[in-house]
Amino acid sequence: MTSVTEIAPDVFRISTYDPDGGIQFNQFLLRDDEPLLFHTGMNALFPAVHEAVARLINPAELRWIGFSHFEADECGSLNQWLGLAPNAQAICSFVGAVVNINDFATRPARPMEHDEVLETGKFRFRFRQTPQVPHCWDAGLLFEENNRLLLSSDLFHQNGDVEAFTTSDVIERTRQTIREMEASPLAGYLPYTPRTGEILHGLADLEPTTIATMHGSAFEGDGRQALLDLAGVMKETLAEEPT
Numbered sequence: 001m002t003s004v005t006e007i008a009p010d011v012f013r014i015s016t017y018d019p020d021g022g023i024q025f026n027q028f029l030l031r032d033d034e035p036l037l038f039h040t041g042m043n044a045l046f047p048a049v050h051e052a053v054a055r056l057i058n059p060a061e062l063r064w065i066g067f068s069h070f071e072a073d074e075c076g077s078l079n080q081w082l083g084l085a086p087n088a089q090a091i092c093s094f095v096g097a098v099v100n101i102n103d104f105a106t107r108p109a110r111p112m113e114h115d116e117v118l119e120t121g122k123f124r125f126r127f128r129q130t131p132q133v134p135h136c137w138d139a140g141l142l143f144e145e146n147n148r149l150l151l152s153s154d155l156f157h158q159n160g161d162v163e164a165f166t167t168s169d170v171i172e173r174t175r176q177t178i179r180e181m182e183a184s185p186l187a188g189y190l191p192y193t194p195r196t197g198e199i200l201h202g203l204a205d206l207e208p209t210t211i212a213t214m215h216g217s218a219f220e221g222d223g224r225q226a227l228l229d230l231a232g233v234m235k236e237t238l239a240e241e242p243t
């Protein structure tokens with residue numbers, strides 16, 4: 001069952017819960033003159049995501065397809081979207097474009113530079129290059145400046161069929177999920193590198209008021225503090241030697 005929730009004006013969270021994995025997969029449609037979809041979901045999810053997008057816009061008019069990194073839940077159905085929307089183009093990091101997308105996709109991506117801004121009408125998307133945050137060399141994130149909304153991909157991952165939107169602190173759920181992942185065959189999900197703290201602090205400096213995560217509840221509140229807390233949790237749970 002796929003649900004759609006408007007988490008900010010013309011910002012829609014499309015969410016499907018996978019009971020086998022105990023995990024939600026969220027995509028975000030930002031409805032604007034040039035509509036942008038952040039995360040496509042996997043190929044298997046395409047019919048559900050397409051149906052949800054069609055409730056909001058004409059899918060053939062999708063203009064931009066953003067994602068953090070090359071992974072099935074981020075951009076698995078990219079080519080299906082490129083096939084049905086003739087003006088759609090992927091936007092991603094330079095590394096993402098030259099290493100993955102320009103080979104994988106049926107049309108080349110538009111590479112974004114660090115802090116480059118893409119205007120789609122009323123929305124302004126600032127691109128942050130975030131290598132290995134949340135994971136993968138090609139990782140990047142988009143920050144929509146007018147709503148102070150961070151599209152955070154796997155950052156703030158919360159397992160379970162949680163509510164669409166919360167103003168409560170999500171950091172304890174995130175800490176619990178990181179621990180669960182590290183204790184499972186999925187260990188190693190989030191690396192902690194010498195750059196991780198600096199990248200998370202840089203995202204905190206954007207002072208988001210909404211954090212739209214791919215797996216879990218969107219959070220409204222002090223996003224700066226949440227990111228600083230996340231930096232602490234990731235350092236504590238991932239950077240230290242296992243005992």
Ligand SMILES: [Fe+2]
Binds near residue numbers: 069134135154
């Ligand atoms: Fe990922």
Ligand SMILES: [Fe+2]
Binds near residue numbers: 073074153154214215
């Ligand atoms: Fe993910």
